[in-house]
Amino acid sequence: MPDIDKKDRPTTSVTDQEALDFHAMGRPGKLEINPTKPMATQRDLSLAYSPGVAVPVKAIAADPQTAYDYTARGNMVAVISNGTAILGLGNLGALASKPVMEGKSVLFKRFADVDSIDLEIDTENVDEFINCVRFLGPSFGGINLEDIKAPDCFVIESRLRELMDIPVFHDDQHGTAIIAAAGLINALELTGRDLKTTKLVCNGAGAAAIACVELIKAMGFAPDNIILCDTKGVIYQGRTEGMNQWKSAHAAKTDARTLEEAMKGADVIFGLSQKGAFSAKMIRSMADRPIIFAMANPDPEITPEEVARIRDDAIMATGRSDYPNQVNNVLGFPYIFRGALDVRASTINDAMKIAAVKALANLAREDVPDDVVAAYQGNRPRFGAQYIIPVPFDPRLISAIPVAVAEAAIETGVARKVITDMAGYARELSARRDPIASTLASLYERVRRRPKRIVFAEAEEEQVLRAALSYANQELGTALLLGREDLIRATAERAGIDLNRPGLEIVNARISTRVEAYIDYLYARLQRKGYLHRDAQRLIHNDRNHFAATMVALGDADGMVTGITRNYSTALEDVRRCIDAKPGHRVIGVSLALCRGRTVFVADTAVHDMPSAEELADIAEEAAGLARRMGYPPRVALLAYSTFGHPSGERSERVREAVKILDKRRVEFEYDGEMAADVALNRKVMEQYPFCRLSGPANVLVMPAFHSASISTKMLQELGGSTVIGPILVGLDKAVQITSMGAKDSDIVNMAAIAAYGAGS
Numbered sequence: 001m002p003d004i005d006k007k008d009r010p011t012t013s014v015t016d017q018e019a020l021d022f023h024a025m026g027r028p029g030k031l032e033i034n035p036t037k038p039m040a041t042q043r044d045l046s047l048a049y050s051p052g053v054a055v056p057v058k059a060i061a062a063d064p065q066t067a068y069d070y071t072a073r074g075n076m077v078a079v080i081s082n083g084t085a086i087l088g089l090g091n092l093g094a095l096a097s098k099p100v101m102e103g104k105s106v107l108f109k110r111f112a113d114v115d116s117i118d119l120e121i122d123t124e125n126v127d128e129f130i131n132c133v134r135f136l137g138p139s140f141g142g143i144n145l146e147d148i149k150a151p152d153c154f155v156i157e158s159r160l161r162e163l164m165d166i167p168v169f170h171d172d173q174h175g176t177a178i179i180a181a182a183g184l185i186n187a188l189e190l191t192g193r194d195l196k197t198t199k200l201v202c203n204g205a206g207a208a209a210i211a212c213v214e215l216i217k218a219m220g221f222a223p224d225n226i227i228l229c230d231t232k233g234v235i236y237q238g239r240t241e242g243m244n245q246w247k248s249a250h251a252a253k254t255d256a257r258t259l260e261e262a263m264k265g266a267d268v269i270f271g272l273s274q275k276g277a278f279s280a281k282m283i284r285s286m287a288d289r290p291i292i293f294a295m296a297n298p299d300p301e302i303t304p305e306e307v308a309r310i311r312d313d314a315i316m317a318t319g320r321s322d323y324p325n326q327v328n329n330v331l332g333f334p335y336i337f338r339g340a341l342d343v344r345a346s347t348i349n350d351a352m353k354i355a356a357v358k359a360l361a362n363l364a365r366e367d368v369p370d371d372v373v374a375a376y377q378g379n380r381p382r383f384g385a386q387y388i389i390p391v392p393f394d395p396r397l398i399s400a401i402p403v404a405v406a407e408a409a410i411e412t413g414v415a416r417k418v419i420t421d422m423a424g425y426a427r428e429l430s431a432r433r434d435p436i437a438s439t440l441a442s443l444y445e446r447v448r449r450r451p452k453r454i455v456f457a458e459a460e461e462e463q464v465l466r467a468a469l470s471y472a473n474q475e476l477g478t479a480l481l482l483g484r485e486d487l488i489r490a491t492a493e494r495a496g497i498d499l500n501r502p503g504l505e506i507v508n509a510r511i512s513t514r515v516e517a518y519i520d521y522l523y524a525r526l527q528r529k530g531y532l533h534r535d536a537q538r539l540i541h542n543d544r545n546h547f548a549a550t551m552v553a554l555g556d557a558d559g560m561v562t563g564i565t566r567n568y569s570t571a572l573e574d575v576r577r578c579i580d581a582k583p584g585h586r587v588i589g590v591s592l593a594l595c596r597g598r599t600v601f602v603a604d605t606a607v608h609d610m611p612s613a614e615e616l617a618d619i620a621e622e623a624a625g626l627a628r629r630m631g632y633p634p635r636v637a638l639l640a641y642s643t644f645g646h647p648s649g650e651r652s653e654r655v656r657e658a659v660k661i662l663d664k665r666r667v668e669f670e671y672d673g674e675m676a677a678d679v680a681l682n683r684k685v686m687e688q689y690p691f692c693r694l695s696g697p698a699n700v701l702v703m704p705a706f707h708s709a710s711i712s713t714k715m716l717q718e719l720g721g722s723t724v725i726g727p728i729l730v731g732l733d734k735a736v737q738i739t740s741m742g743a744k745d746s747d748i749v750n751m752a753a754i755a756a757y758g759a760g761s
């Protein structure tokens with residue numbers, strides 16, 4: 001018997017008390033409602049409520065489509081249940097289903113930025129339920145039915161689909177079927193099986209099971225190779241007990257009468273029934289390399305530990321978050337609705353479901369970004385038996401699935417709004433999840449139009465190689481991989497990265513024909529700074545930063561990115577030995593902080609420890625220049641602890657002096673100071689200083705010293721929930737960016753793109 005595979009053990013687990021405490025802490029439950037418009041003044045009230053609200057009322061009455069413009073309808077989904085099949089816990093009633101439904105609502109928001117509210121309907125009468133829901137159409141862009149038992153759910157869903165002109169989607173049926181089908185496609189691929197000859201047993205013949213079987217049949221699975229079982233055993237042709245029309249449609253021609261008999265020799269088993277329904281004996285009797293999806297929640301039909309004790313050749317999946325291979329509809333419903341809402345689809349049809357299946361299955365075969373690795377305690381999943389389906393925290397899901405769904409909706413004519421720029425739509429989707437993505441999206445786009453050759457100075461490191469691959473994949477230009485070829489190749493092999501693709505070039509410093517030219521260049525720069533020729537030789541031969549920076553200086557690359565293996569200031573010193581400041585400029589670091597829809601540039605976060613007044617003025621100019629280049633008209637605040645002389649103190653003197661210097665320079669951007677951070681950032685507080693020259697809250701903050709710059713950006717990140725990019729190096733004559741040590745691949749590729757942009761994209 002094999003040992004329990006360590007990877008099969010739950011990676012997280014919770015006690016009952018922890019689960020109760022989690023739901024009770026703070027405000028009870030898991031969601032609240034927040035207004036999206038200001039409600040601070042009499043005027044706000046007049047606009048939001050009477051009399052202003054009458055205007056959109058009349059507009060909607062005249063043209064119902066404008067409800068998508070003036071109300072939250074277009075982004076709002078109701079999660080509706082009567083609690084008759086709560087997970088695998090059975091019929092525990094409407095009220096008890098509320099924690100699950102609140103949970104589904106927050107998952108809609110968290111994963112796809114869909115607003116959602118849970119509605120628990122206290123009836124088991126099918127007609128009453130339908131009547132309750134059918135009149136709710138005006139409130140929502142879509143209806144997600146949840147945990148309603150079979151066969152009632154089939155009647156309810158099909159009647160509501162007829163009655164309503166918005167998508168009605170029973171998640172336990174179709175959400176589950178989509179994810180299970182995607183996982184199955186990949187598991188079949190990994191075990192070398194063909195869809196048409198594989199034998200599958202599905203235990204459970206309720207909502208989820210019937211939908212799974214229908215979808216995989218629609219995708220080409222041979223109907224004769226599927227056996228369904230329920231509490232009465234095999235659903236065979238001619239059975240009368242415990243039957244309904246949905247079960248009959250899938251009744252098998254077979255002599256098997258029990259689950260145990262059906263499972264003998266089966267290739268695949270789906271569990272959509274109840275905890276513990278699969279025995280060791282059943283699992284043992286399956287074919288070689290069996291595929292076991294034990295999807296009952298919260299406890300599967302058999303646990304991965306139990307399977308590992310029985311055999312070591314199985315591909316195992318469950319519905320839980322704490323085992324590998326989570327086959328759970330959370331991977332589907334947020335994104336499927338996102339795509340459907342964005343094209344104002346009237347329904348979610350089979351083409352949209354199959355498009356989601358394919359997009360999901362394909363995503364699992366691609367290289368996984370660091371954000372996913374971070375969410376999974378440093379384990380990098382790779383396509384294989386332990387990773388057949390993307391993980392819920394995969395940030396790529398938000399752009400991959402909705403695009404596929406929206407395209408299918410448009411193609412099949414159920415979209416009421418057509419998206420023509422799908423690439424733009426994909427970028428918008430990423431921005432819903434990741435504020436950096438939207439800020440950097442246009443920068444990436446500009447780089448794509450004029451791709452650049454960027455040298456990745458630490459290409460022997462795995463995350464740097466991944467970033468380089470991503471740089472090439474995103475068609476930003478050529479990634480020049482600097483390092484020892486054998487080490488780069490070894491790292492690539494370990495990471496499963498194919499180096500033989502366009503856009504990746506290895507630069508082997510040892511055998512480069514440019515070495516002599518680089519040494520001559522460096523020696524000419526350093527000979528009067530105490531360096532011998534052999535020092536220049538040593539720096540070029542042994543130090544990647546000097547080699548890379550010299551490549552850029554001599555035009556063999558357009559830009560460079562480094563910083564993973566050295567601390568920031570050391571890397572900067574290395575670069576400065578090879579590259580000067582741009583004539584008339586000062587080298588500084590600017591960090592971009594993105595917080596609650598606001599972007600603020602903070603400077604100097606990298607170079608000047610205690611800047612003089614002259615240096616502060618330079619910093620203001622450089623930071624304003626960067627803001628402008630990135631598309632933000634700069635409003636620069638020179639910060640201090642005091643505001644316009646109060647409280648007085650000599651530490652603010654330098655800042656006041658810097659403002660006077662800017663006055664003399666007649667710079668062409670808005671600036672003012674000295675001022676405290678709240679004055680700079682809060683319009684109301686700023687209004688107390690009517691003479692302040694800023695036309696609105698500042699978007700460039702010049703800090704009085706390095707320590708305040710560093711402390712405040714880190715506090716913003718940790719306490720304010722801001723995303724901080726940078727420091728971005730500004731003022732160098734060539735495009736060089738330095739990441740922080742230990743940066744993730746996504747951070748490195750952002751810095752490479754910023755370098756490429758700085759190189760003149």
Ligand SMILES: NC(=O)C1=CN([C@@H]2O[C@H](COP(=O)(O)OP(=O)(O)OC[C@H]3O[C@@H](n4cnc5c(N)ncnc54)[C@H](OP(=O)(O)O)[C@@H]3O)[C@@H](O)[C@H]2O)C=CC1
Nearest residue numbers: 087088150205206207208230231272273296297319328329
């Ligand atoms: N991983 C995921 O994403 C999802 C998992 N599920 C899980 O699937 C299960 C079923 O949910 P759902 O379809 O909504 O519920 P339903 O109530 O609609 O269906 C339950 C089905 O399971 C059958 N069943 C129950 N116990 C057994 C058993 N011991 N042996 C054989 N069959 C059994 C019932 O048989 P009978 O018809 O004879 O009563 C019925 O056909 C739940 O555990 C749920 O958590 C559901 C949706 C998503």
Ligand SMILES: CC(=O)C(=O)O
Nearest residue numbers: 087088172297328329
């Ligand atoms: C995941 C889910 O929807 C269920 O188990 O019912």
Ligand SMILES: [Mg+2]
Nearest residue numbers: 087146147172
């Ligand atoms: Mg459910």
